[in-house]
Amino acid sequence: MQLATQRLLIRDWQPDIDAAEAIAIYGNPQVTQWIGDKSLDNTVEAVQARLQRYCDRAATFPGLGCWAVVQQDTQAIIGTLLLMPLPGQDNQPSGKVEIGWHFRPESWGYGYATEAAYAVLKMGFTTLDLPTIYAVALLENDRSLRVMQRLNMADLGVSHDYYGGHPLRLFCRHRFEVPIQAPI
Ligand SMILES: CC(C)(COP(=O)(O)OP(=O)(O)OC[C@H]1O[C@@H](n2cnc3c(N)ncnc32)[C@H](O)[C@@H]1OP(=O)(O)O)[C@@H](O)C(=O)NCCC(=O)NCCS
Structure with missing residues (x-):
């Protein structure tokens, strides 16, 4: 999978090659405090294992994935x-x-997250023909909630139905709503 936007390239992770750079993401508590079990990966080996887990989980679902975002x-x-x-x-x-x-x-x-997410949403609705795409965030994750709003996702309120019942704010976007337009 490879998607190009104005400033970014979205491509498959290569866990063994990319892990050293990805420490800037998964080795930083400012990032990991908002993700899953909040575990922090301080070593290349740990980041590589995380990226491999993400890729393996997605690989069992055709078309879905976990991709690296590269600044062009x-x-x-x-x-x-x-x-x-x-x-x-x-x-x-x-x-x-x-x-x-x-x-x-x-x-x-x-605006990089919104730019990349817009391209992936569009790919999900067109190439993968998904009817609806959801997003969840911890209630106090204002930055992530703002990305969902910038993508014109609908706010469905607090839900306990996902990620083991943890309270999360749930958003969604349907394929046939208004035509999807670039937010930026
Ligand atoms: C959530 C996260 C991806 C948001 O990143 P972000 O850079 O704030 O989001 P965007 O890419 O949409 O950028 C928007 C910001 O860029 C600014 N911006 C600057 N140039 C821009 C441009 N050309 N286009 C759009 N926005 C631009 C916007 O004004 C906005 O700033 P503001 O939020 O201070 O108003 C990031 O905070 C993150 O990785 N957090 C940790 C992990 C996380 O929480 N993941 C989500 C779990 S649910």
Whole structure:
């Protein structure tokens, strides 16, 4: 998978090659405090194992994935964009698909997450023909909630139905709503 946007390239992770750079994402508590079990990966080996887990989980669902986001002008890996099965209350796939984003803090505040997520949403609706794409965030994760709003996702309120029943703010976007337009 490879998607190009104005400033970014979204491509498959190569866990063994990319792990050293991805420490800037998964070795930073400013990022990991908002993700899953909040575990921090301080070594290349730990990041490589995390990226491999993400890729393996997505690989069992055709078309879904977890991708590296590369800044075109510097070729730096600045984040992750993912389209994955959304885990339900029992942590098993709920039948819904979620979009997600993890970016290194030095690349926050430039619109990169929204730009990459817009391209992946569009690919999900067109290439994969998904009817609806969901997103969840911890209630106090204002930056992530703002990305969902910038993508014109609908706010469905607080839900306890996903990620093992943890209270999360749930958003969604349907394929046949208004035509999808670039937010930036
Ligand atoms: C969530 C996260 C991806 C958001 O990153 P972000 O850079 O704030 O989001 P965007 O890419 O949409 O950038 C928007 C910001 O860039 C600014 N910006 C600057 N240039 C811009 C441009 N050309 N286009 C759009 N926005 C631009 C916007 O004004 C906005 O700033 P503001 O939020 O201060 O108003 C990032 O904070 C992150 O990785 N957090 C940790 C992991 C995480 O929480 N993941 C989600 C779990 S649910």
